[in-house]
Ligand SMILES: NC(=O)C1=CN([C@@H]2O[C@H](COP(=O)(O)OP(=O)(O)OC[C@H]3O[C@@H](n4cnc5c(N)ncnc54)[C@H](OP(=O)(O)O)[C@@H]3O)[C@@H](O)[C@H]2O)C=CC1
Protein backbone atom coordinates (compact mmCIF):
# COMPACT_ATOMS: atom_id res chain seq x y z
CA UNK A 1 0.00 0.00 0.00
CA UNK A 2 1.25 3.48 -0.83
CA UNK A 3 2.10 5.56 2.22
CA UNK A 4 -0.02 8.68 2.84
CA UNK A 5 1.84 11.92 2.35
CA UNK A 6 1.52 13.46 5.80
CA UNK A 7 1.76 17.26 6.00
CA UNK A 8 0.00 17.65 9.31
CA UNK A 9 0.79 16.72 12.88
CA UNK A 10 -1.15 17.14 16.13
CA UNK A 11 0.06 17.18 19.71
CA UNK A 12 -2.40 16.48 22.54
CA UNK A 13 -4.92 13.70 22.12
CA UNK A 14 -7.27 14.86 24.88
CA UNK A 15 -10.97 15.61 24.44
CA UNK A 16 -10.47 18.18 21.68
CA UNK A 17 -7.25 16.97 20.08
CA UNK A 18 -8.43 13.40 19.51
CA UNK A 19 -11.70 14.58 17.96
CA UNK A 20 -9.93 17.16 15.81
CA UNK A 21 -7.36 14.63 14.55
CA UNK A 22 -10.14 12.26 13.46
CA UNK A 23 -11.98 15.13 11.76
CA UNK A 24 -8.81 16.20 9.90
CA UNK A 25 -8.03 12.64 8.80
CA UNK A 26 -11.62 12.09 7.71
CA UNK A 27 -11.56 15.22 5.52
CA UNK A 28 -8.61 13.82 3.53
CA UNK A 29 -5.64 15.23 5.41
CA UNK A 30 -3.54 12.37 6.79
CA UNK A 31 -2.03 13.37 10.10
CA UNK A 32 0.67 12.26 12.52
CA UNK A 33 -0.29 12.35 16.20
CA UNK A 34 1.62 12.54 19.47
CA UNK A 35 0.48 12.56 23.07
CA UNK A 36 2.53 13.04 26.23
CA UNK A 37 1.15 9.80 27.63
CA UNK A 38 2.01 7.22 24.99
CA UNK A 39 -0.70 4.73 25.92
CA UNK A 40 -3.28 7.36 25.01
CA UNK A 41 -1.83 7.46 21.49
CA UNK A 42 -2.00 3.69 21.19
CA UNK A 43 -5.59 3.59 22.44
CA UNK A 44 -6.51 6.43 20.08
CA UNK A 45 -5.15 4.59 17.03
CA UNK A 46 -6.73 1.31 18.17
CA UNK A 47 -10.14 2.94 18.37
CA UNK A 48 -9.86 4.99 15.17
CA UNK A 49 -11.50 2.30 13.00
CA UNK A 50 -11.48 3.09 9.28
CA UNK A 51 -9.51 6.26 9.86
CA UNK A 52 -6.53 4.48 11.45
CA UNK A 53 -4.65 4.14 8.13
CA UNK A 54 -4.67 7.94 7.81
CA UNK A 55 -3.27 8.48 11.29
CA UNK A 56 0.44 8.05 12.01
CA UNK A 57 1.23 7.43 15.68
CA UNK A 58 4.40 8.96 17.10
CA UNK A 59 5.88 8.28 20.50
CA UNK A 60 8.31 11.17 20.62
CA UNK A 61 8.41 14.66 19.20
CA UNK A 62 11.34 13.56 17.03
CA UNK A 63 9.23 10.74 15.57
CA UNK A 64 6.34 13.12 15.04
CA UNK A 65 8.45 15.67 13.16
CA UNK A 66 10.14 12.90 11.13
CA UNK A 67 6.75 11.52 10.10
CA UNK A 68 5.63 14.81 8.56
CA UNK A 69 6.68 15.95 5.10
CA UNK A 70 7.96 19.52 4.81
CA UNK A 71 6.57 22.12 5.03
CA UNK A 72 5.13 20.77 8.25
CA UNK A 73 2.04 22.06 9.99
CA UNK A 74 1.79 20.99 13.63
CA UNK A 75 -1.35 21.67 15.67
CA UNK A 76 -1.13 22.00 19.46
CA UNK A 77 -4.25 20.98 21.40
CA UNK A 78 -2.93 21.15 24.95
CA UNK A 79 -3.90 23.25 27.99
CA UNK A 80 -3.39 26.99 27.49
CA UNK A 81 -0.47 28.71 29.19
CA UNK A 82 2.99 27.36 30.02
CA UNK A 83 2.28 23.96 28.40
CA UNK A 84 2.04 25.67 25.01
CA UNK A 85 5.32 27.51 25.57
CA UNK A 86 6.99 24.25 26.63
CA UNK A 87 5.75 22.47 23.50
CA UNK A 88 6.97 25.26 21.23
CA UNK A 89 10.33 25.24 22.95
CA UNK A 90 10.64 21.46 22.58
CA UNK A 91 9.59 21.55 18.93
CA UNK A 92 11.69 24.55 17.87
CA UNK A 93 15.04 22.77 17.39
CA UNK A 94 13.36 20.01 15.40
CA UNK A 95 11.65 22.28 12.87
CA UNK A 96 12.80 23.64 9.53
CA UNK A 97 12.27 26.83 7.53
CA UNK A 98 8.64 27.15 6.52
CA UNK A 99 7.23 24.85 9.18
CA UNK A 100 4.15 26.15 10.98
CA UNK A 101 2.92 25.63 14.55
CA UNK A 102 -0.79 26.25 15.16
CA UNK A 103 -2.00 26.70 18.72
CA UNK A 104 -5.64 25.62 18.56
CA UNK A 105 -6.32 25.73 22.32
CA UNK A 106 -7.94 28.56 24.27
CA UNK A 107 -4.84 30.71 24.59
CA UNK A 108 -4.90 34.19 26.03
CA UNK A 109 -4.53 36.45 22.99
CA UNK A 110 -1.62 38.31 24.60
CA UNK A 111 0.30 35.02 24.75
CA UNK A 112 -0.50 34.46 21.08
CA UNK A 113 0.77 37.94 20.24
CA UNK A 114 4.00 37.18 22.14
CA UNK A 115 4.45 33.77 20.52
CA UNK A 116 3.77 35.16 17.06
CA UNK A 117 6.38 37.85 17.61
CA UNK A 118 8.82 35.23 18.95
CA UNK A 119 8.37 33.08 15.87
CA UNK A 120 9.41 36.00 13.65
CA UNK A 121 12.95 35.53 14.97
CA UNK A 122 12.75 31.75 14.59
CA UNK A 123 12.83 29.72 11.42
CA UNK A 124 9.29 28.43 11.84
CA UNK A 125 5.94 30.26 11.76
CA UNK A 126 3.32 30.41 14.49
CA UNK A 127 -0.39 31.20 14.47
CA UNK A 128 -3.17 30.93 17.04
CA UNK A 129 -6.66 29.79 16.15
CA UNK A 130 -9.80 29.69 18.28
CA UNK A 131 -11.82 26.51 17.98
CA UNK A 132 -15.32 26.21 19.39
CA UNK A 133 -17.85 23.42 19.51
CA UNK A 134 -16.68 21.12 22.26
CA UNK A 135 -15.83 17.51 21.51
CA UNK A 136 -18.72 17.00 19.08
CA UNK A 137 -17.80 20.15 17.17
CA UNK A 138 -14.13 19.22 17.00
CA UNK A 139 -15.06 15.80 15.65
CA UNK A 140 -17.69 16.81 13.08
CA UNK A 141 -17.27 20.51 12.47
CA UNK A 142 -16.26 23.33 14.83
CA UNK A 143 -16.40 27.07 14.30
CA UNK A 144 -12.86 28.29 13.68
CA UNK A 145 -11.58 31.80 14.34
CA UNK A 146 -8.10 31.94 12.85
CA UNK A 147 -5.34 34.40 13.56
CA UNK A 148 -2.37 35.00 11.28
CA UNK A 149 -1.31 36.60 8.04
CA UNK A 150 -3.23 36.15 4.78
CA UNK A 151 -0.39 33.85 3.62
CA UNK A 152 -1.04 31.55 6.59
CA UNK A 153 -4.73 31.47 5.76
CA UNK A 154 -3.91 30.64 2.14
CA UNK A 155 -1.86 27.75 3.40
CA UNK A 156 -4.14 26.24 6.06
CA UNK A 157 -7.47 27.89 5.27
CA UNK A 158 -8.62 25.14 2.87
CA UNK A 159 -8.00 22.47 5.53
CA UNK A 160 -9.65 24.55 8.28
CA UNK A 161 -12.66 25.23 6.07
CA UNK A 162 -12.89 21.53 5.21
CA UNK A 163 -13.00 20.46 8.87
CA UNK A 164 -15.24 23.31 10.02
CA UNK A 165 -19.00 23.30 10.53
CA UNK A 166 -21.07 24.41 7.56
CA UNK A 167 -24.00 26.80 7.73
CA UNK A 168 -26.13 26.00 4.68
CA UNK A 169 -22.95 24.91 2.92
CA UNK A 170 -20.82 27.90 3.97
CA UNK A 171 -17.77 27.01 6.10
CA UNK A 172 -17.77 28.40 9.63
CA UNK A 173 -14.07 29.22 9.53
CA UNK A 174 -12.40 32.50 8.67
CA UNK A 175 -9.32 34.61 9.16
CA UNK A 176 -9.90 37.18 11.89
CA UNK A 177 -6.66 39.11 11.58
CA UNK A 178 -3.02 39.18 12.57
CA UNK A 179 -1.38 37.89 15.73
CA UNK A 180 -3.79 37.29 18.56
CA UNK A 181 -6.95 38.31 16.64
CA UNK A 182 -8.28 34.75 16.36
CA UNK A 183 -7.81 34.03 20.03
CA UNK A 184 -9.27 37.43 20.96
CA UNK A 185 -12.46 36.65 19.02
CA UNK A 186 -12.61 33.19 20.62
CA UNK A 187 -12.20 34.80 24.04
CA UNK A 188 -15.14 37.15 23.42
CA UNK A 189 -17.11 34.18 22.07
CA UNK A 190 -16.52 32.50 25.41
CA UNK A 191 -17.44 35.67 27.33
CA UNK A 192 -20.76 35.70 25.50
CA UNK A 193 -21.03 31.97 26.18
CA UNK A 194 -20.67 32.62 29.94
CA UNK A 195 -23.36 35.33 29.77
CA UNK A 196 -25.74 33.26 27.66
CA UNK A 197 -25.34 30.31 30.04
CA UNK A 198 -25.81 32.49 33.11
CA UNK A 199 -28.99 34.08 31.75
CA UNK A 200 -30.39 30.65 30.90
CA UNK A 201 -29.48 29.50 34.41
CA UNK A 202 -31.30 32.53 35.82
CA UNK A 203 -34.45 31.62 33.88
CA UNK A 204 -34.07 28.10 35.27
CA UNK A 205 -34.01 29.59 38.81
CA UNK A 206 -37.15 31.60 38.04
CA UNK A 207 -38.95 28.48 36.85
CA UNK A 208 -37.59 26.00 39.39
CA UNK A 209 -37.28 28.12 42.55
CA UNK A 210 -39.66 30.94 41.76
CA UNK A 211 -42.55 29.14 40.11
CA UNK A 212 -41.88 25.71 41.65
CA UNK A 213 -41.95 23.93 38.30
CA UNK A 214 -40.69 20.38 38.16
CA UNK A 215 -37.91 19.22 35.84
CA UNK A 216 -40.34 18.09 33.14
CA UNK A 217 -42.01 21.53 33.00
CA UNK A 218 -38.64 23.25 32.86
CA UNK A 219 -37.46 20.90 30.12
CA UNK A 220 -40.64 21.38 28.13
CA UNK A 221 -40.24 25.15 28.39
CA UNK A 222 -36.70 25.08 27.01
CA UNK A 223 -37.87 22.72 24.26
CA UNK A 224 -40.66 25.14 23.33
CA UNK A 225 -38.34 28.14 23.37
CA UNK A 226 -35.92 26.26 21.15
CA UNK A 227 -38.55 26.24 18.41
CA UNK A 228 -38.84 30.05 18.44
CA UNK A 229 -36.70 33.19 18.54
CA UNK A 230 -34.43 31.62 21.17
CA UNK A 231 -33.53 28.60 19.01
CA UNK A 232 -29.93 27.88 19.92
CA UNK A 233 -27.57 25.13 20.98
CA UNK A 234 -27.45 26.32 24.60
CA UNK A 235 -31.25 26.41 24.97
CA UNK A 236 -31.46 23.03 23.25
CA UNK A 237 -28.96 21.38 25.61
CA UNK A 238 -30.59 23.08 28.61
CA UNK A 239 -33.79 21.24 27.74
CA UNK A 240 -31.89 17.97 27.48
CA UNK A 241 -30.08 18.64 30.73
CA UNK A 242 -33.35 19.45 32.53
CA UNK A 243 -34.93 16.24 31.24
CA UNK A 244 -32.02 14.01 32.23
CA UNK A 245 -32.50 11.56 35.08
CA UNK A 246 -29.84 10.79 37.68
CA UNK A 247 -29.07 7.08 37.30
CA UNK A 248 -28.26 6.88 41.02
CA UNK A 249 -31.19 8.65 42.71
CA UNK A 250 -33.69 8.32 39.89
CA UNK A 251 -34.49 12.04 40.35
CA UNK A 252 -33.65 14.94 38.05
CA UNK A 253 -29.95 14.97 37.19
CA UNK A 254 -29.81 18.73 37.87
CA UNK A 255 -30.86 18.15 41.49
CA UNK A 256 -27.79 15.97 42.03
CA UNK A 257 -25.21 18.45 40.67
CA UNK A 258 -23.24 20.71 43.04
CA UNK A 259 -24.07 24.36 42.35
CA UNK A 260 -20.47 25.51 41.92
CA UNK A 261 -19.59 26.50 38.33
CA UNK A 262 -16.09 25.80 37.05
CA UNK A 263 -14.12 28.04 34.75
CA UNK A 264 -10.84 27.94 32.90
CA UNK A 265 -10.33 31.67 32.39
CA UNK A 266 -11.70 32.84 29.05
CA UNK A 267 -14.74 34.58 30.57
CA UNK A 268 -12.58 36.30 33.16
CA UNK A 269 -10.13 37.39 30.44
CA UNK A 270 -13.05 38.87 28.47
CA UNK A 271 -14.10 40.95 31.47
CA UNK A 272 -10.50 42.06 32.11
CA UNK A 273 -9.90 43.01 28.47
CA UNK A 274 -13.22 44.83 28.29
CA UNK A 275 -12.11 46.92 31.26
CA UNK A 276 -8.76 47.57 29.57
CA UNK A 277 -10.56 48.70 26.44
CA UNK A 278 -13.06 50.78 28.42
CA UNK A 279 -16.00 48.90 26.88
CA UNK A 280 -18.87 48.15 29.24
CA UNK A 281 -19.82 44.46 29.09
CA UNK A 282 -21.76 44.22 32.38
CA UNK A 283 -23.72 41.10 31.40
CA UNK A 284 -20.49 39.20 30.82
CA UNK A 285 -18.92 40.63 33.98
CA UNK A 286 -21.99 39.61 35.98
CA UNK A 287 -21.78 36.10 34.57
CA UNK A 288 -18.14 35.77 35.59
CA UNK A 289 -18.91 37.14 39.05
CA UNK A 290 -21.83 34.74 39.41
CA UNK A 291 -19.51 31.78 38.68
CA UNK A 292 -17.11 33.11 41.31
CA UNK A 293 -19.90 33.46 43.87
CA UNK A 294 -21.23 29.99 43.01
CA UNK A 295 -17.85 28.51 43.90
CA UNK A 296 -18.11 29.99 47.45
CA UNK A 297 -20.45 27.27 48.63
CA UNK A 298 -19.53 27.56 52.33
CA UNK A 299 -19.82 31.35 52.43
CA UNK A 300 -23.25 31.16 50.83
CA UNK A 301 -24.37 28.62 53.41
CA UNK A 302 -23.08 30.93 56.15
CA UNK A 303 -24.92 33.88 54.60
CA UNK A 304 -28.14 31.88 54.53
CA UNK A 305 -27.69 31.05 58.22
CA UNK A 306 -26.98 34.64 59.26
CA UNK A 307 -29.39 36.56 57.03
CA UNK A 308 -32.01 33.92 56.13
CA UNK A 309 -31.97 31.66 53.12
CA UNK A 310 -33.15 32.80 49.70
CA UNK A 311 -34.86 32.57 47.33
CA UNK A 312 -38.56 32.76 48.11
CA UNK A 313 -41.23 31.67 45.64
CA UNK A 314 -42.39 34.32 43.19
CA UNK A 315 -45.63 36.12 44.00
CA UNK A 316 -48.64 34.43 42.41
CA UNK A 317 -49.06 35.47 38.77
CA UNK A 318 -45.83 37.50 38.82
CA UNK A 319 -44.32 35.72 35.81
CA UNK A 320 -45.23 33.14 33.23
CA UNK A 321 -43.47 31.24 30.46
CA UNK A 322 -44.03 33.95 27.84
CA UNK A 323 -42.74 36.73 30.04
CA UNK A 324 -39.62 34.75 30.92
CA UNK A 325 -39.08 33.95 27.23
CA UNK A 326 -39.29 37.65 26.35
CA UNK A 327 -36.86 38.35 29.18
CA UNK A 328 -34.31 35.92 27.79
CA UNK A 329 -34.71 37.29 24.27
CA UNK A 330 -34.02 40.82 25.51
CA UNK A 331 -31.12 39.68 27.69
CA UNK A 332 -29.56 37.77 24.83
CA UNK A 333 -29.69 40.76 22.47
CA UNK A 334 -28.15 43.02 25.13
CA UNK A 335 -25.34 40.60 25.84
CA UNK A 336 -24.45 40.06 22.16
CA UNK A 337 -24.61 43.82 21.60
CA UNK A 338 -22.00 44.23 24.34
CA UNK A 339 -19.80 41.45 22.95
CA UNK A 340 -19.82 42.84 19.42
CA UNK A 341 -19.19 46.36 20.70
CA UNK A 342 -16.13 44.98 22.48
CA UNK A 343 -14.90 43.38 19.26
CA UNK A 344 -15.34 46.65 17.35
CA UNK A 345 -13.37 48.53 20.00
CA UNK A 346 -10.60 45.91 20.00
CA UNK A 347 -10.33 46.14 16.21
CA UNK A 348 -9.74 49.87 16.57
CA UNK A 349 -7.34 49.52 19.50
CA UNK A 350 -5.20 46.74 18.04
CA UNK A 351 -5.45 47.84 14.38
CA UNK A 352 -7.17 44.62 13.38
CA UNK A 353 -9.77 44.73 10.65
CA UNK A 354 -11.99 42.21 12.39
CA UNK A 355 -14.64 40.99 9.93
CA UNK A 356 -17.62 41.73 12.17
CA UNK A 357 -20.37 40.28 9.98
CA UNK A 358 -18.23 37.24 9.19
CA UNK A 359 -17.75 36.63 12.92
CA UNK A 360 -21.53 36.47 13.38
CA UNK A 361 -21.72 34.22 10.32
CA UNK A 362 -19.10 31.72 11.47
CA UNK A 363 -20.83 31.52 14.86
CA UNK A 364 -24.07 30.32 13.23
CA UNK A 365 -22.94 26.70 13.24
CA UNK A 366 -20.45 24.54 15.08
CA UNK A 367 -19.78 26.73 18.10
CA UNK A 368 -21.34 26.66 21.56
CA UNK A 369 -23.17 30.00 21.12
CA UNK A 370 -24.67 29.09 17.75
CA UNK A 371 -28.21 30.40 17.47
CA UNK A 372 -30.75 31.48 14.90
CA UNK A 373 -30.47 35.08 16.09
CA UNK A 374 -26.90 35.28 14.77
CA UNK A 375 -28.24 35.26 11.23
CA UNK A 376 -29.95 38.63 11.72
CA UNK A 377 -26.92 39.85 13.66
CA UNK A 378 -24.72 39.06 10.65
CA UNK A 379 -27.02 41.12 8.39
CA UNK A 380 -27.09 44.00 10.88
CA UNK A 381 -23.29 43.98 11.21
CA UNK A 382 -22.91 43.80 7.44
CA UNK A 383 -24.84 47.06 7.18
CA UNK A 384 -23.12 48.73 10.16
CA UNK A 385 -19.98 46.88 11.31
CA UNK A 386 -19.21 49.41 14.07
CA UNK A 387 -22.81 49.93 15.07
CA UNK A 388 -24.30 48.78 18.34
CA UNK A 389 -26.81 45.99 17.71
CA UNK A 390 -29.44 47.66 19.90
CA UNK A 391 -29.73 50.34 17.23
CA UNK A 392 -30.13 47.88 14.36
CA UNK A 393 -33.30 46.20 13.19
CA UNK A 394 -34.75 43.75 13.94
CA UNK A 395 -33.14 44.12 17.37
CA UNK A 396 -34.39 47.64 18.11
CA UNK A 397 -37.94 46.44 17.55
CA UNK A 398 -37.37 43.27 19.56
CA UNK A 399 -36.00 45.26 22.50
CA UNK A 400 -38.99 47.63 22.38
CA UNK A 401 -41.25 44.59 22.46
CA UNK A 402 -39.48 42.58 25.18
CA UNK A 403 -38.13 45.31 27.49
CA UNK A 404 -41.31 45.27 29.60
CA UNK A 405 -40.85 41.53 30.14
CA UNK A 406 -37.24 41.98 31.19
CA UNK A 407 -38.17 44.77 33.61
CA UNK A 408 -41.11 42.80 35.02
CA UNK A 409 -38.86 39.79 35.55
CA UNK A 410 -36.10 41.73 37.27
CA UNK A 411 -38.63 43.40 39.60
CA UNK A 412 -40.41 40.14 40.43
CA UNK A 413 -37.15 38.25 40.91
CA UNK A 414 -35.74 40.98 43.14
CA UNK A 415 -38.86 40.94 45.31
CA UNK A 416 -38.54 37.18 45.75
CA UNK A 417 -34.79 37.30 46.34
CA UNK A 418 -34.06 35.28 43.23
CA UNK A 419 -30.71 36.67 42.12
CA UNK A 420 -30.67 37.48 38.40
CA UNK A 421 -27.33 39.27 38.14
CA UNK A 422 -26.85 38.94 34.38
CA UNK A 423 -30.41 39.86 33.45
CA UNK A 424 -30.47 42.83 35.80
CA UNK A 425 -27.03 43.96 34.59
CA UNK A 426 -28.41 43.83 31.06
CA UNK A 427 -31.44 45.89 32.06
CA UNK A 428 -29.33 48.50 33.88
CA UNK A 429 -27.03 48.80 30.88
CA UNK A 430 -30.02 49.22 28.59
CA UNK A 431 -31.55 51.80 30.92
CA UNK A 432 -28.30 53.76 30.95
CA UNK A 433 -28.01 53.52 27.17
CA UNK A 434 -31.23 55.55 26.98
CA UNK A 435 -30.54 57.96 29.83
CA UNK A 436 -29.53 61.31 28.33
CA UNK A 437 -28.48 62.72 31.71
CA UNK A 438 -26.76 60.35 34.09
CA UNK A 439 -25.77 61.25 37.66
CA UNK A 440 -22.17 61.47 36.51
CA UNK A 441 -22.37 65.22 37.18
CA UNK A 442 -22.20 64.27 40.87
CA UNK A 443 -19.11 62.14 40.25
CA UNK A 444 -17.43 64.97 38.36
CA UNK A 445 -18.21 67.37 41.20
CA UNK A 446 -16.85 64.91 43.79
CA UNK A 447 -13.67 64.39 41.75
CA UNK A 448 -13.18 68.10 41.47
CA UNK A 449 -13.88 68.59 45.19
CA UNK A 450 -11.29 66.12 46.42
CA UNK A 451 -8.77 66.19 43.60
CA UNK A 452 -9.25 69.43 41.65
CA UNK A 453 -9.85 67.31 38.54
CA UNK A 454 -12.10 69.90 36.88
CA UNK A 455 -15.25 69.35 34.85
CA UNK A 456 -17.10 70.67 31.83
CA UNK A 457 -20.16 72.87 32.29
CA UNK A 458 -23.36 72.16 30.42
CA UNK A 459 -23.57 75.79 29.27
CA UNK A 460 -20.09 75.61 27.79
CA UNK A 461 -18.68 78.44 29.96
CA UNK A 462 -15.19 78.16 31.34
CA UNK A 463 -15.32 76.71 34.84
CA UNK A 464 -12.13 74.90 35.70
CA UNK A 465 -13.34 74.21 39.24
CA UNK A 466 -16.45 74.43 41.44
CA UNK A 467 -16.95 76.88 44.32
CA UNK A 468 -15.51 74.29 46.70
CA UNK A 469 -12.10 74.23 45.03
CA UNK A 470 -10.35 76.43 47.58
CA UNK A 471 -11.33 74.21 50.46
CA UNK A 472 -10.59 70.94 48.60
CA UNK A 473 -9.43 68.09 50.81
CA UNK A 474 -7.19 65.07 50.07
N1 LIG B 1 -13.01 20.86 26.03
C1 LIG B 1 -13.59 21.81 25.30
O1 LIG B 1 -14.83 21.89 25.16
C2 LIG B 1 -12.75 22.82 24.61
C3 LIG B 1 -11.41 23.00 24.92
N2 LIG B 1 -10.67 23.93 24.24
C4 LIG B 1 -9.25 24.11 24.53
O2 LIG B 1 -8.53 23.06 23.90
C5 LIG B 1 -7.33 22.78 24.66
C6 LIG B 1 -7.34 21.30 25.03
O3 LIG B 1 -8.50 21.07 25.81
P1 LIG B 1 -9.07 19.60 26.09
O4 LIG B 1 -8.86 18.72 24.91
O5 LIG B 1 -10.45 19.81 26.62
O6 LIG B 1 -8.13 19.14 27.28
P2 LIG B 1 -7.85 17.66 27.85
O7 LIG B 1 -7.56 17.83 29.27
O8 LIG B 1 -8.93 16.73 27.46
O9 LIG B 1 -6.52 17.21 27.08
C7 LIG B 1 -5.31 17.85 27.33
C8 LIG B 1 -4.25 17.27 26.42
O10 LIG B 1 -3.05 17.98 26.65
C9 LIG B 1 -2.03 17.07 27.08
N3 LIG B 1 -1.23 17.69 28.10
C10 LIG B 1 -1.63 18.13 29.31
N4 LIG B 1 -0.60 18.64 29.99
C11 LIG B 1 0.49 18.48 29.20
C12 LIG B 1 1.85 18.81 29.36
N5 LIG B 1 2.30 19.42 30.47
N6 LIG B 1 2.69 18.51 28.34
C13 LIG B 1 2.24 17.91 27.22
N7 LIG B 1 0.96 17.57 27.01
C14 LIG B 1 0.10 17.88 28.00
C15 LIG B 1 -2.76 15.87 27.62
O11 LIG B 1 -1.92 14.73 27.52
P3 LIG B 1 -1.97 13.51 28.57
O12 LIG B 1 -2.88 12.50 27.98
O13 LIG B 1 -0.58 13.07 28.65
O14 LIG B 1 -2.48 14.08 29.87
C16 LIG B 1 -3.96 15.81 26.67
O15 LIG B 1 -3.61 15.22 25.45
C17 LIG B 1 -7.37 23.71 25.86
O16 LIG B 1 -6.67 24.89 25.55
C18 LIG B 1 -8.86 24.04 25.99
O17 LIG B 1 -9.10 25.24 26.67
C19 LIG B 1 -11.20 24.68 23.23
C20 LIG B 1 -12.50 24.55 22.89
C21 LIG B 1 -13.40 23.64 23.56
Ligand SMILES: O=C(CO)[C@H](O)[C@H](O)COP(=O)(O)O
Nearest residue numbers: 132133262263264265266368
Ligand atom coordinates in the same frame (compact mmCIF):
# COMPACT_ATOMS: atom_id res chain seq x y z
O1 LIG C 1 -13.97 26.99 24.85
C1 LIG C 1 -14.83 26.24 25.24
C2 LIG C 1 -16.18 26.26 24.67
O2 LIG C 1 -16.32 27.29 23.74
C3 LIG C 1 -14.48 25.29 26.36
O3 LIG C 1 -15.45 24.34 26.61
C4 LIG C 1 -14.12 26.03 27.60
O4 LIG C 1 -13.54 25.14 28.51
C5 LIG C 1 -15.33 26.71 28.24
O5 LIG C 1 -14.91 27.58 29.23
P1 LIG C 1 -15.00 27.22 30.79
O6 LIG C 1 -14.30 25.89 30.97
O7 LIG C 1 -14.30 28.36 31.45
O8 LIG C 1 -16.46 27.14 31.13
